[in-house]
Amino acid sequence: MPNPEAQKPKQFDLEDRTLKFAKRVNEYVKALPKSIPNIENGKQLVRSAGSVGANYIEANESLSKKDFVMRCKISRKEAKESRFWLNLSEPLPNWTSEQSALIQESTELGRIFGSIITKFRI
Numbered sequence: 001m002p003n004p005e006a007q008k009p010k011q012f013d014l015e016d017r018t019l020k021f022a023k024r025v026n027e028y029v030k031a032l033p034k035s036i037p038n039i040e041n042g043k044q045l046v047r048s049a050g051s052v053g054a055n056y057i058e059a060n061e062s063l064s065k066k067d068f069v070m071r072c073k074i075s076r077k078e079a080k081e082s083r084f085w086l087n088l089s090e091p092l093p094n095w096t097s098e099q100s101a102l103i104q105e106s107t108e109l110g111r112i113f114g115s116i117i118t119k120f121r122i
Helices: 014-030 036-060 065-088 093-119
Strands: none
Touching: 014 036, 014 065, 014 093, 036 065, 036 093, 065 093
């Protein structure tokens, strides 16, 4: 008998995706060369990347549609800010592909939140 769970499409979990993004950013920042700009920019990057997911969790717990949209706007803003700090960082040559992948992920997250905001606009 076929497994009914296997036939269901896998549900997309944005909370999980934003958590994975923040964890990848943490690993990336740990691997940055220890220069003053990388240390300072890395601190900002860790904060903004973590804030993407934290604000989305807050959005899902919101009591009103207006609050939900506001939290999603903050998540989008933090995704854009993460992209900024990623572009400023100066990784070792073997980490440039991860830098590019993280920039791409922050861009995609920003677009996802933009789409959510458009759908729920008040």
